[in-house]
Amino acid sequence: LKASANLLSDLKHVVGDQQPEYCIMCGKCSSGCPVARFQKEFRPSRIVIMTQLGMINELLNSGVFWACAECLACKERCPREVAPFDLIRALRNLAFKSKLPTPREYSAFINSILRYGIIQRPIRVRIWRKPPTKKESTRKFEFRDRSALNLPEYKKPTSIKKFSKALRKALEEDF
Amino acid sequence: LKIALYPGCTVQSEQYAFEMSARCVFPKLGVKLIDIDGFSCCGYPLRSVSSLGWIYLSARNLALAERRGLDIMPLCNGCHLTLCEAKYYLEENPKLKERVNSLLSIEGLKYKGKSRVVHILEILHDYVGIKKIQNSVKISLKGLRLAPHYGCHAIRPSKLGRPDDPEEPKKLEKLIEALGANTDEYPELLDCCGSGSALSASRVALSIAAQKLKAVQKRGFDAMVVICPFCMKMFDSKQHVIRAVLHEDINLPVLYYTQLLGLAMGLKLEDLGLNLNLSPVGEILNKLRGS
Numbered sequence: 001l002k003a004s005a006n007l008l009s010d011l012k013h014v015v016g017d018q019q020p021e022y023c024i025m026c027g028k029c030s031s032g033c034p035v036a037r038f039q040k041e042f043r044p045s046r047i048v049i050m051t052q053l054g055m056i057n058e059l060l061n062s063g064v065f066w067a068c069a070e071c072l073a074c075k076e077r078c079p080r081e082v083a084p085f086d087l088i089r090a091l092r093n094l095a096f097k098s099k100l101p102t103p104r105e106y107s108a109f110i111n112s113i114l115r116y117g118i119i120q121r122p123i124r125v126r127i128w129r130k131p132p133t134k135k136e137s138t139r140k141f142e143f144r145d146r147s148a149l150n151l152p153e154y155k156k157p158t159s160i161k162k163f164s165k166a167l168r169k170a171l172e173e174d175f
Numbered sequence: 176l177k178i179a180l181y182p183g184c185t186v187q188s189e190q191y192a193f194e195m196s197a198r199c200v201f202p203k204l205g206v207k208l209i210d211i212d213g214f215s216c217c218g219y220p221l222r223s224v225s226s227l228g229w230i231y232l233s234a235r236n237l238a239l240a241e242r243r244g245l246d247i248m249p250l251c252n253g254c255h256l257t258l259c260e261a262k263y264y265l266e267e268n269p270k271l272k273e274r275v276n277s278l279l280s281i282e283g284l285k286y287k288g289k290s291r292v293v294h295i296l297e298i299l300h301d302y303v304g305i306k307k308i309q310n311s312v313k314i315s316l317k318g319l320r321l322a323p324h325y326g327c328h329a330i331r332p333s334k335l336g337r338p339d340d341p342e343e344p345k346k347l348e349k350l351i352e353a354l355g356a357n358t359d360e361y362p363e364l365l366d367c368c369g370s371g372s373a374l375s376a377s378r379v380a381l382s383i384a385a386q387k388l389k390a391v392q393k394r395g396f397d398a399m400v401v402i403c404p405f406c407m408k409m410f411d412s413k414q415h416v417i418r419a420v421l422h423e424d425i426n427l428p429v430l431y432y433t434q435l436l437g438l439a440m441g442l443k444l445e446d447l448g449l450n451l452n453l454s455p456v457g458e459i460l461n462k463l464r465g466s
Contacts, residue, residue: 070371117215133457
């Protein structure tokens, strides 16, 4: 129980509006949730109630909250300002800090931002001879980059060293 | 009006059509877009793993715009939401602001909170206005029936002040009608694109997108109009994946509002990036030529 109490305060500590204690189990969040339509295990209201009941460890180990589509309908419509999405975000923060299984893209994003300032370097994209129609057989294409499309070159932060030092510090202080 | 253009990671690294068309149409409406060197990721991708990392990145970009004395216009609903959210929590929590400013000082930056974060819907609908947009039309889009898609992050959460109503948004509809095209309300208007689930539950993400595409197609719309690169990636770029994986018979043109506007202004298709879309946007061009 004591461990649960600490986890609850950790959850409340993540920046956001999460207030799981106010939930009255009306179910509005789950009924409007786009993920719940396709994935039975995912119910924002269940995540809120499990938090209320102190089952935070179980929640963290289940990783169920990663499926959230981040549409914010639950936060918008909750009559009690529970902000289920913010709770989900807080659980994700905690799971990542506890080194629990996390979609691997997040570490890739961090590494790319530290090196280039953005989550991926500009790529070459497919360009059709003509705007495509339904007949796929007529589609001919080549590849172009930003400069070939007359877009200005992407410039990373002016001092990438200082930038990445600051971001590293932010991440370390947070963990 | 001068405004700092904030393209964001996705637009800058792959969704080039949005940037190309935006750079074409805004100056024609009297909105000068200023590029600021050194903008980085808005922080949205880090929200799920580190709130301090996220808010530091948001504040950093806001500080760069502030230093130039400019408001900032992101080309992405996600960036817009993230910057607004960071601003809100920095205002609410002076200690957090102090911490962030000590991080920013490493680069010699300071966040005060003076720059406003503005959405393209606000610039087009509220600042430029419907009348001026109507006047910019050279080729009316009469005969096209188009479905607006706002994207969740443009309208929620209303607590943070979003560019349109969370349950009954109207601005994109009006902007489409200003070009001579028809729109209609449809029950799935507020449905999500699914993008947020793509990292952890890719099949769920595709199913969410497919459901909306199917509905829009079934209701007889000629195309779907979006204003966010993540929505575009789900509805346009992933359409062939949806056909292959979910065996759905979907073939719907999807394009950015800025592309549509440029089309009505009579701008060149290549300059608007219309041959970068993966969905069959050629169909609406054929329909326009036919009518």
